[in-house]
Amino acid sequence: MTTRQPNVELERLYRESGWTLQQFAQAINRIGTEHGTPLTYTKPSVHQWLQGHMPREAVRPLILEALARRLHRPVTSVEAGFPLSPDQMKEPSNPIEGLFDLDRADMDPSRRGVLGAGLFSVALTIPGWPDVVGRMDAMRTDPQRRIGQSEVRAVKAMTDRLSDLDDEFGGRYARPMAAAFLVNTVAPYLKATASSETRKSMVSAASFLCYLTGWMAVDEGAHGRAQEYYVKSLELAGASGDHMTYCHVLRGMSVQAANLGHGVPAVRLANAAAEASPESGPRMRAFMAGQQAHSYALAGEKANALSSLREAERAVNRAESQLETFGGFSSATLAYSTAEVRHALGDTKGSIESLQDHFRLRDSTDSKRSEIRFGAMLAERQLEIGHLEAACATWAVALDSYPEIHSGRIDEQVGRIPSLLFPYRSNPTARQMYERSRELCTK
Template sequence: MTTRQPNAGLERLYRESGWTLRQFAQEVNRLGTERGTPLKYQQPPVHQWLSGHLPKDAVRPLILEALARRLLRPVTHAEAGFPSPEGSSSHPTTVEGLVDLGRQDMDPSRRSVLGAGLFSVALTVPGWPDVVGRMEARERNPKLRIGKSEVSAVRAMTERLSDLDDDFGGRYARPMAAAFLVNTVTPYLNADASSETRNSMLSAAAFLCYLTGWMAVDEGAHGRAQQYYVKALELAGAGGDHNTYCHVLRGMSVQAANLGHGTPAARLANAAAEAAPESTPRMRAFMAGQQAHAYALAGEKTNALTSLREAERAVNQAESQLGTFGGFSSATLAYSTAEVRHALGDARGSVDSLHDHFRHRDSSDMQRSKLIFSSLLAERQLQIGHLEAACSTWTSVLDEYPAIHSGRIDGQVRKISSLLSPYRRNSLARQTAERAISLTGK
């Protein structure tokens, strides 16, 4: 009879974490809920893992992610004493991986399964030198040749998909974006083309891939969004599109910040700013505003305020120019200021800045962000004791909510009833909560 050997690797990581067995189990359970597969582990199973019992396949990624978030660094299967996952030796090319990713995403009926991917704070992000100008050698399709018109078509279609996403939410637009990626764009990446056209198509594909990832974020499929983002980085590098590469990194920081992961958000925002190929006021505002929010979430107050002042200066310098990079405007700056203030504990100041945001908005701003930011305003109005103002703001959200199909807004509307539950004796609060329940069923 053999004796099971303790898992020395996992034991080492556990000691480094400083957790109790109960805390370890709670973190794994929390990530299970985040992934959409609730778990109910307690101390005994954790003790068994440390003693050498192998956790279930589906649980191992949760254990690694929990440790990575605690230790603020990647944790591998080998380091934790786990066998490598099946198929881990296979490395599909960028195009093959994009096809597989898009095909899985084209069927809305599979969305609940695909949305179960877990957001990784320790995701390996390819640096610009690692991807610039690189693309795997592949067989060209001599029967298909593309030129500027095909590139223009992809860019135009991306704009239309972006408009649909802005107006109606990612749930409707993402299957269309994935189908367009798989059926039209990836064949173009294998087509015969001049060097200039090929790079332009890679750039167009990169931004479409980024947009599809942005839609996945809106739907709450955060692990899947990260997969799209990494593909977008690879395509942007292959096409030599430095601006899109930095844009995607910043988007990844926004995703991390919205999930409350301040340190990874700051790391990604700094990487985007450091890799930026230009230093115009537009670009500086776009990058510094996100750095400020990320720093605030990470508890770095001085850096947050310094970055916010830099964003303010850059916006003032860019206001006289036509447009701003990434749509960063006075309205965006006010929202960034609101997020920085809230992260630093100034809820009242955050409310004032959100009011500033809405004063600066214009017809070019998207409907979805209006509802998201209005929901945040209502929550913070309630936080500072302005119950009637909060209910009024929520009422405006509920008036327009049925037309938007956004996972993020769904989540915010579902919270209304619980947030107002202490105020049920107030007729306005009760009516607002009941209306939210009638629209969401929760």
């Protein structure tokens, strides 16, 4: 009979966390709920793991993620005394490998609900620019197929169409189409024979389409899947030498982390994006600084947040046109960023004023989805400071267009309305909005 040995590695991490056994269990349960697999662990479970009982394989990534979020650094299986999974033992692949499997999973309606949720990781390993640049030489080519610049133009045009559909109808509507286009058309193009210039352009176009598909996954609420697309986009951007897309993806990853409330990783990603950004005009600088400001505010770094916000303001004031810029940043976007910084720093009233500025400054280039999302955000903050009827009026406008949008993020916002208004049902206006939102949630 063998005596079970305590897991000294996990014990060391537990001591470093400063948690109680119950707090450790609760952190894992919260991530399980976020992952779509609610858990009910208590302190005896954690005690057993520390004594050497091995957690279920499906739970180990959740434990590592809980520790990574607490310690603000990656935590590996080996560091926690866990055996490596088969996936962790695989050799690194070239940028094309895995793209087929990733997209095929998204194309299968029967599996997307299970695979789409994924596990958002605050300590995800991000490939650095020196690590991914120049990988294109390692990609195998198919001598039976040849492509030219016309195929590159077709991929870019289709990406624009998919982006328009995403803006108009939401990520849940557009992502299966993007995944199908990636696996059926773009992935074979990446293996085709082409001139050096055409091959580079095609890999760059694929990188941006991967980023867009990840953005759609975020909108759907599939945050783990989004990170997979983002990392693949970074690899392809490096392979094609597309520095601009590389830094744009890092910024998008920071936006995702910030929207989920993870300030420290959002700062890390926003700063990495700004540092990787090539020389560019003032609007691009504002694009980066605005996200840095929001991230710093969430991380509690008020001085850095306000400094970055002032930098974004100066850059927007210097910018004369959005032409020839990547990811245009307008005065309306700046007002939204200001609202997020103010709210993260505890100034809800100021945040409301900035959101109202945003709506005054919007133009026809802004999407209906963002109008609904920011409107619902404004209503919640109006209710937070006691402006009940103003909140109901704002929600009413947002809900007028809600049935047209297929967005997990907006579904979540609308789903909160009944519980937020439940205590105010004696007010006729609140009761009417309560009933309307409940009806929409059940459709």
